[in-house]
Amino acid sequence: MSAIDWGDVPTWLGAVFAAGAAGAAVWTLASQRRQISEQQEFIGEQSALMAEQRQNLELERAELRAVAEERRVAQARQIRMYQQALGGQPDGVGGITGGPDHWSVTVQNPSDAPVHQLEVRFGTAYLASDAWEWPAYEPSKMRASVGDRLALPVYVLGPRRAVRFSSQTWPPATVHNNRPVLFFTDDNGLRWRLDSHGQLEEAPAEPGA
Structure with a gap:
């Protein structure tokens, strides 16, 4: 080994x-x-x-x-405004063309709560001259009898109630230059603007408001 x-x-x-x-x-x-x-x-x-x-x-x-x-x-989307320049023909958007000298505006509140501080302005500078209680809007009631006269601006419009506003008078040729615009405050305190063509938008804060 x-x-x-x-x-x-x-x-x-x-x-x-x-x-x-x-x-x-x-x-x-x-x-x-x-x-x-x-x-x-x-x-x-x-x-x-x-x-x-x-x-x-x-x-x-x-x-x-x-x-x-x-x-x-x-x-706010439920509030409706129906306007007519008296004596004219329907224009397809809720207004009337060819009226003689002033506007009448029906505002309807179909909601379940009130709206507040309603006012209608015509054109850029004119406020409604009168307001009355009015039946809830139906075409057949556009010429219904008016109710009590109301102070302006209309402080409150209850549920399923309506109010009719009227403008001052103008020369017939200028009536449609002063189409109505509705301003109102909903039950949550928001301020809204609804024009004569149905466009709804939140209204800007006014000076001093």
């Missing part, structure tokens, strides 16, 4: 340990990469989930804003 070359043992052991250390390093590196990959995947999933939740939250907020806006304008 030949003698063991002990001089090679340390070298052999060093190689074994080096190989082991290298293997451990490779395993550790692979493990770290796997963990990083798993963390990145988890972060990606969480980011996607957060983005989805944020999108759902934005949609819910948009729906809530839409519902709030609908509630905000719900009563």
Whole structure:
């Protein structure tokens, strides 16, 4: 039996340990990469989930804003204004063409709550000259008998009630230059503007209001 070359043992052991250390390093590196990959995947999933939740939250907020806006304008959209320049023919938008000298305007509140501070302006500078209680609007009642005369501006118009406004008189050729615009405050305290073509918008604050 030949003698063991002990001089090679340390070298052999060093190689074994080096190989082991290298293997451990490779395993550790692979493990770290796997963990990083798993963390990145988890972060990606969480980011996607957060983005989805944020999108759902934005949609819910948009729906809530839409519902709030609908509630905000719900009563104002029910208010109706029927206008006629007396003695003319229907113009298809609720007014009358060819009237002799003034406007009469019927305002109806078909909602379940009152509206307040009603006034009708004609053109840019003229206010209604008179107002009376009036039956709820029906075409057959456009010439119905008037009720009590009311102070201007009309402080309150109750649910399912109507009021008739009249303008001053003008030369017949200028009547339609002064089409009526209704201003009123809803039961939530918002001020609105409704023109003779049915366009409704929130009225800007008036100076000193």
